[in-house]
Amino acid sequence: MTVGIVYDSIFKKHVARFDHPECPERLDAVVNGLKRAGVWEEATHIVPVEATVMELCTVHEALYVERLLQTVDGSRRGNLDPDTFFSAGSRDAALRAAGGAIEMAKRVHDRELDWGFAAVRPPGHHAESNRACGFCMLNNIAIAAGVLLEQKMAARLAIVDWDVHHGNGTQQQFYSNPDVLYISIHQWPHFPGSGLSTEMGTGEGVGKNVNVPFPPGMGDVEYADAFERLVLPLLHAFRPEHILVSAGFDAHRLDFLSGMRLSTEAYQYMTRQLKEVAQRVCDGRISFYLEGGYQLNALSDAIVALCDGMRALPLASPQGTPSSTGKKIVDDTIGAISASWGGIF
Ligand SMILES: [Zn+2]
Structure with a gap:
């Protein structure tokens, strides 16, 4: 199995002035996980090159890109919003994160790689077409797509976005696009505030934007319920040609930026489910892009679990009955979008 990994030490040169949860050590934890899983040594290492302005403008506005690169100019440090810092290394890191994501997506899509993991910083899914947001400047996964x-x-x-925060950027960039099915499971209410079940796309894209806004406290069985009754049927019906995953690990029960209760094993379960549907509908094309995940041990362990999910190891589904609260949220989302999906539910 050929696994592609995007990593570059430049991603650690994007640093906040003060202690910040989105820290360079996160990538050490990810690399450690990839090594412990036995994936790092065998992988094809993709040396990322900078994304071009034209590539960035597939989802970002040209004026935003121009202003961003004027501000994040490779010499200064500062903030783009209260959460989103930049330093001297941020320009190179952001451009190579997006460029690496593009290259990996293409090589997985061409089947040159079986699957891929982009261990990149800064993360991307909060970056909207015309603004930085929530630690994100350029929406790496959306640019790759x-x-x-x-x-x-x-x-x-x-x-598919299992980061605990709603991917407001990805939602916004494809909201009217019928060719991109965006599915997010996230904590709500929580940062950034968007992501209700009723936000289901517009125009030709109606029904192709799917939000599962779980309250805090949901765990493995509620996520499994969402996968089995919603995520997997949608993917089977939509038949994408490639599944891209916004892989954040901050819904882990040890993470301090959320109140979710996912175990480490849940990441193996979710990965395996997506891998299997990818094998059925798109010749196995699946690629992962790092988003959040702030508790370093939990992050590293969840990366091992993800890699295990991509292997043919035995897998146990989470046992138990989902809470009525969790079930109702999944029901609400199905209710919101079912008219657009021709009776698959
Ligand atoms: Zn997050």
Whole structure:
């Protein structure tokens, strides 16, 4: 199995002035997890090059990109919003994170790689077309998807976002696009505030934006319920040509930026489910892009679990009955989008 990994020490040169949860040590934890899983040594290491302005503009506005690169100019440090810092290394890191994401997506899509993991910083899914947000400047996964679509490599893509925060950027960038199915399971209410079940796309994209806004306290059985009754049927019906995953690990029960209760094993379960549907509908094309995950031990362990999920290891589904609260949220989301999906539910 050929695994592609995007990593570059430049990603650790993006540093906040003071202690910040989105810290360079996160990547050490990820690399440690990839090594412990036995994936790092065997992997094809993709040396990321900077994304071009044209590539960034598949999802970002040209004026935003111009202003961002004027501000994040490789010499200064500062903040783009109260959460989103930049330092001298941030320009190179952000451009190579997006560039690496594009290259990995293309090589997985071409089946040169079986699957891929982009261990990149800064993360991306909060960055909207015209603003930085929530530690994110450029929406790496959305840019990768945008390039696959723009270059006609793919006609239909799915983005599954299990980061505990709603991917407001990805939602916004594909909100009216019928060729991108965006599915997010996240904590709500929580940062950034968006992500209700009723936010289901617009125009031709109605029904292709799917939000599962769980309250804090949901765990493995509620996520499994969402996967079995919603995520997997949608992916089977949509038949994407590639599944891209916004892989944040901050819904882990040890993470301090959320109140979710996922175990480490849940990441193996979710990965395996997505891998299996990818094998059925899109020749196994699946790629992962690091988003959040702030408790370093939990992050590292969850990366091992993800790698285990991509292997043919025995897998136990979470046992138990989902809470009525969790079940109702999944029901609400199904209720919101079912009219757009021709009776699959
Ligand atoms: Zn997050």
